[in-house]
Amino acid sequence: MNIDTLINARWIIPVDPDNTIYEHHSLAINDGKITDILPTEEARLKYTAYEEIDLETHALIPGLINCHTHAAMSQFRGLADDLPLMDWLNNHIWPAEQRWVNPEFVEDGTRHAIAEMIRGGTTCFNDMYFFPDKVAETAVECGIRANVSLIMIDFPTAWARDPDEYFLKGEQVHDKFKYSPLIRTVFGPHAPYTVSDAPLQKIATLAEEMDIQIHMHVHETAFEVHQSVEQHDKRPLQRLFELGLVSNRLMAVHMTQLESDEIELIAKYGVSVVHCPESNLKIASGFCPVNELLLNNINVALGTDGAASNNDLDMLGEMRTAALLGKGVAGDSTALPAHTVLRMATLNSATALGLAETTGSLSIGKEADVAAIDLSYIETQPLYNPVSQIVYSCNRNQITDVWVAGKQLLKDRVLMTIDEAAVLAKAQLWQEKIFSND
Secondary structure: EEEEEEEEEEEEOOOOOOOOEEEEEEEEEEEEEEEEEEHHHHHHHOOOOEEEEEEEEEEEEEOEEEEEOHHHHHOOOOOOOOOHHHHHHHHHHHHHHHHHHHHHHHHHHHHHHHHHHHHOEEEEEEOOOOOOOOOOOOOOOHEEEEEEEEEOOOOOOOOOHHHHHHHHHHHHHHHHOOOOOEEEEEEEEOOOOOOOOOHHHHHHHHHHHHHHEEEEOOOOOOHHHHHHHHHHOOHHHOOOOOOOOOOEEEEEEEOOOOOOOHHHHHHHHHHHHEEEEEHHHHHOOOOOHHHHHHHHOOOOOEEEOOOOOOOOOOOOHHHHHHHHHHHHHHOOOOOOOOHHHHHHHHHHHHHHHHOOOOOOOOOOOOOOEEEEEOOOOOHHHEEEEHHHHHHHOOOHHEEEEEEEOOOEEEOOOEOOOHHHHHHHHHHHHHHHHHHHOO
8 A cells, every 4th residue: 555654663652542652663644644553564564655764763752732832932032031920021021022023023933933843843833922924824834733823912012903903803814824724723812911801702702603712821920810809809710701711712821820619610611721831930920730630630731831931942841840840739749640741742732722633642544743752862761661751851852853744844853844044044133133222
């Protein structure tokens, strides 16, 4: 049988079924989809591939899904570190955005972020930023899968002046990309403290009509909760519930300030929580009770946040931090085992994005979104369990190859769809501009 690609690997870790590892197996890919997973000896007899790849020391995993990014903010990496969130936003990031954000800034910063993400095994990202049309166009050009947020915020920005214009432009972006195989749109109200009731109610209605998700920072800091109680006489999550946003469409990002009744509420309504442990730690936002959420059957996905507050887009590092922090917060060394954290970074994230039928696991019929990790390095030897090594020992430089929908985006650590030298040259130009006018 003729197929496009046959990848023969030491291990295949499909994520679903849970806790499953196939040894000396092959992944058959045709027309961008996974058509078979079977022992390598059988695969070589059954298939004739246009391209056959032998990865004898590698594990194949589903491409990692970064469920919360501000990709273009790679341009601000390291610009304002070691500050409280509101100081960081009000006095540094928002003024810098007012000065610098334009379509060119977003395109260059997004391409830079995509290059970093592909080199780290990420095949899909969920972005919230201005000029989402440029984010989507750049993602398509680079061949990566992306969910782009139709941004909403009360105050004027380089993207729009008021809620009416945000909705109009968001609808235009949604219509432009609704048939793209790589791009999906989601509503992206920034946060409860930056979006008023009327736009939020309209988003709740439109999300149902358009059948898309809602991506929002929620309960990120204690200050946010305190401010909401002062202004609205209720906590942010309760306000969102009353406005109709608490549903299985909601991706609530951060969620570091949760009480037991709020956990019951999001469990009841099927909300997905997007955990960003390194950003939360860096800004001292608080601790998301991930183990408690999982015990309540709440879908917990994983994201890095933007490179301005992390300061990287490294999902392997994020998995390790999530596992270690989760154990510490729970006071339980069995909390967040390696296979659970890998699932958070793949299938759970796909579920949050509404993409679980498309990607998130190495399953027959799904898109061939795949990352290959070389586990022969000194840092990952000896090896008793490849999933444990990936989560606790591996670094992103061990990602050698990446495919999205069967198209190879990274080959032997070389980017196939992005000019690395051009990305670095653009980064240098933006650094000089921003630094000279800071």
